[in-house]
Amino acid sequence: MFTNASNFTNDVDLTFAIIIGISLFFLIGLTALMIYFMVRYHHKRNPVAKDIHGHVGLEILWTVVPTILVLVMFYYGWSGYTDMRKVPDDAMKITATGRMWSWTFEYENGKKTDTLVIPIDKPVKLDLLSEDVIHSLYIPAFRVKEDLVPGDTNYMWFIGQQLGTYNILCAEYCGDRHSYMVSKVDVIEQQAFETWYNDTTQATLEGAEAGLALLKQNACMSCHSVDGTTMVGPSFKGLFGRNTEIESNGIVKNITADELYIIKSIEDPAADVVKGFSNIMPAYKDKMTQKELEQMIEYIKTLK
Amino acid sequence: MDNHAIDSHLNFYETKRGLFSWIFTLDHKRIALLYLYSISLFFLVGVALGFLMRLELFSPGGQVMDPRTYNQVFTFHGVIMIFLVIIPSIPAVFGNFFLPIMIGTDDVALPRLNLFSWWLYIFGALMALGTLMFGNGPADTGWTFYAPYSVTSDTNVSMLLLAAFILGFSSILTGLNFIVTIHRLRAPQMPWFRMPLFAWGLYATAWIQLLATPIVGITLLMVVMERTFGIGLFDPSLGGDPILYQHLFWIYSHPVVYVMILPAMGIVSEVIPTSAQRTIFGYKAIALSSMAIAFLGYFVWGHHMFTSGMSDQARVVFSFITFLVAIPTAIKVFNWIATLYKGSIYITPNLLWSTAFIFNFLIGGLTGLINGALAADVHVHDTTYIVAHFHYTMFGGTIFVFLGALHYWFPKIWGRMYNQKLAYWALGLTFVGFNILYGAMLTVGVKGMPRRYYDYLPQFEFLNKVATVGSWILIIGILLMIYNLIRSARKGEIAPRNPWNGVTLEWQVPSPPPLHNFDRPFILSEKGPYDFSLLEKINEVEQKPLDH
Structure with a gap:
């Protein structure tokens, strides 16, 4: 509590503290009263009960007092929240995209990463997009969370106020690997950020290395392992040249995984589904250039 | 069934025998027991699934199942517990059994419709179970069926949605039946504000069941349409709007939590006056606050x-x-506690189940304040905090009262007394286990662990272990309670008419009641349903010899 990790952390924690304080008072007070009555008015101590039908004054009292208290709580919740929706004009814009089951952050200069890197003490606005189902971007330490709704736009903003690395989690259930849809936000010094921001060496990777980077960027690795473990999809390890049993339009057949097969599986994964796996992969048709496809295959070939 | 010739010395079990006399019965008491046995069965299935989930979460990484199975397990747990257990629980079991008796009549207004709603329930339940066998495995969407995931999931979502649709009708018909029964069949000497508070709880509930359930029915059907014909209501890739689904779903599914809790509040308002041997404090405030909750809940x-x-x-x-x-x-809670003031209190497992309910429900209600406060809710939304808050109200609330009501009305339903010592042990274990389990989940949620997580970060491990250990204690408590009740129903001491010295009408009929409920004219006070000055007069009946 009150770590000041983001500009919202302390306000939200104050709202928590106020509500929990009031709640504990009532929980402990009412429970104690209940137990006291059960002991004090036990039939052995109080053999004759007294019928009391009610008391208008008390009814008014315990209507008015809770009303005032909940209005106070409403006020704190509301005022803290209003700030969360008011983005300062000078906020740095980043597009956050979620898909089953990974995150991509795209900066204004076109730089794309799978972890969020932000400068300290600078407002950041995330435009939230989803490519498939609903996800929810949640940074517990910052006390922020908003849903990524496909076909809709949503946003959030915050200021990272403490250097460090914090978890980004997906809070809206999104399928098999929901709990593995994890990333990080790195809050770093302004200068370090600028160096990082202007470094675009990633684009100059070649061959298998570029292929690996592409597989990471496009969330392939959320479902396909490179070490032979079976996750949601078949492992990339030993994939090239493997004899595979597939289901194509309800017909089971054996094929050898060659370049054409892999390209087809990327562009139209529903056409041939490897036996024992579900047909859940999104199609990447027209999202990859021929060169990118070749680079990815080149990398897969190295996994023997 | 024409039963007018039946000897009123026989209780309702003895008037007819055989399987068909049960599954085609029109007697509200037998229908109540049909519901009780089916609901208990599904409750145990739901508990078993919950147990498996907690085992999976005992340590990080995969433990006993793969992620897909885990997702199917929490979906099935939710669907069973919501649609097959909590929604029907108190109205269909205790409402059916006691509402007609408590308002002084011999059955509900529409007995055939009553039987039909049980059959719909069974049909819906079988369809839900059918998803285990047909199609590509049971649904993995969570019980909320959020679009577009529910539209694109390759599991058998459609069949489960149709099952929920049918179960909705069962609930609507029960609600309709109770509204008609309360309006038309109340004893002539019982005006609205002399009805027992349980009847008020059922009445408020029945209106929600009748008016809100059709909305979820049609919404779930729309998802089935979307899955089958791709008509584009909720899936944005077909031109639909996923937020629209959430609105339609919660327009029903929030009011329905009051369907689940209002009857429970009604039962607590019965148990407390009986245990304190005095009238309820603030009768009108409690009755009208039920209606206010039902109204605001929309x-x-x-x-x-x-x-x-x-x-x-x-x-x-x-x-x-x-x-x-x-x-x-809050008004209800204050009035319940005030009812203990200057009473002459008999501590029984009945009363302790009710006070355990008040404690759990206070936590459930107070944690809900954080959900209402915008800034705070953003942090805990969709974390295990929400799951724990919900279980505090629904399990610690409704199910605790359901189990308490099983004890309170046990002598009336089975004509025997339960073993009190075992009942205290069972309640104690259930209460302690429950609070360890969900207390740990509340805390780990505030620390930031999202809900519906198959695996989690290492910092959440300790509290998850605590929660799993809590689940074991809880389950031992529940099993002990079931053992005690089953054994007592067969071998317990024979129960008198009025073992707890209550004054509402169910304590003026034999235990168990005869087919047409009343064997003598009943006694009603002009001072309301909880007038304990009548107790002696009511108990005089007991002195006269009973024939069975």
Whole structure:
């Protein structure tokens, strides 16, 4: 509590503290009263009960007092929240995209990463997009969370106020690997950020290395392992040249995984589904250039 | 069934025998027991699934199942517990059994419809179970069926949705039946404000069942249409709107939590006066606050969507109305506790189940205040905090009262007394286990662990272990309670008419009651349903010899 990790952390924690304080008072007070009555008015101590039908004054009292208290709580919740929706004009814009089951952050200069890197003490606005189902971007330490709704736009903003690395989690259930849809936000010094921001060496990777980077960027690795473990999809390890049993339009057949097969599986994964796996992969048709496809295959070939 | 010639010395078990005399019965008491046995069965299935989930979460990484199976398990747990257990639980079992007796009549207004709603329940339940066998495995969407995931999932979502649709009809018909029964069949000497408070709880509930359930029915059907014909209502890739689904779903599914809790509040309002041997404090306040909760409950659904991208203005309005619901709820709690004041209290497992309910429900209600406060809700939304809050109200609330009611009315239903010592042990274990389990989940949620997580970060491990250990204690408590009740129903001491010295009408009929409920004219006070000055007169009947 009150770590000041983001500009919202302390306000939200104050709202928590106020509500929990009031709640504990009532929980402990009412429970104690209940137990006291059960002991004090036990039939052995109080053999004759007294019928009391009610008391208008008390009814008014315990209507008015809770009303005032909940209005106070409403006020704190509301005022803290209003700030969360008011983005300062000078906020740095980043597009956050979620898909089953990974995150991509795209900066204004076109730089794309799978972890969020932000400068300290600078407002950041995330435009939230989803490519498939609903996800929810949640940074517990910052006390922020908003849903990524496909076909809709949503946003959030915050200021990272403490250097460090914090978890980004997906809070809206999104399928098999929901709990593995994890990333990080790195809050770093302004200068370090600028160096990082202007470094675009990633684009100059070649061959298998570029292929690996592409597989990471496009969330392939959320479902396909490179070490032979079976996750949601078949492992990339030993994939090239493997004899595979597939289901194509309800017909089971054996094929050898060659370049054409892999390209087809990327562009139209529903056409041939490897036996024992579900047909859940999104199609990447027209999202990859021929060169990118070749680079990815080149990398897969190295996994023997 | 024409039963007018039946000897009133026979209780309702003895009038007819055989399987068909049960599954085609029109007697509200037998239908209540049909519901009780089916609901208990599904409750145990739901508990077993919950047990498996907690085992999976004992340590990080995969433990006993793969992620897909885990997702199917929590979906099935939710669907069973919501649609097959909690929604029907108190109205269909205790409402059916006791509402006609408590308002002084011999059956519900529409007995055939009553039997039909049980059959619909069974049909819906079999369809839900059918998803285990047909199609590509049971649904993995969570019980909320959020679009577009529910539209694109390759599991058998459609069949489960149709099952929920049918179960909705069962609930609507029960609600309709109770409204008609309360309006038309109340004893002539019983005006509205002399009805027992359990009847008030059922009445408020019945209106929600009748008016809100059709909305979820049609919504779930729309998802089935979307899956089958791709008509584009909720899936944006077909031109639909996923937020629309959430609105339609919660327009029903928030009011329905009051369907689940209001009858429970009604039962607590019965048990406390009987245990304190005095009239209820603030009868009208309790009765009318049920109606206020039922009414306000329609307008708070948006608090499930504070992070959904719904408009900011809507979020503020929904937050405000949500806080208003807290007021009538608080009024009830204050009145219950005030009823203990200057009573002559008999401590029984019945009373302790009710006070355990008040404690759990206070936590459930107070943690709900954080959900109502916008800034705080954003942090805990969709974490295990929400799951724990919900279980505090529904399990610690409704199910605790359901189990308490099983004890309170046990002598009346089975004509025997239960073993009190075992009952205390079972209650103690259930209460302690429950609070360890969900207390740990509340805390780990505030620390930031999202709900519906198959695996988690290492910092959440300790509290998850605590929660799993709590689940074991809880289950031992429940099993002990079931053992005690089954054994007592067969071998317990024979129960008198009025073992707890209650004054409402069910304590004026034999235990178990005869087919037409009343064997003598009943006694009603002009001072309301909880007039304990009548107790001696009511218990005089007991002195006269009973023939069975």
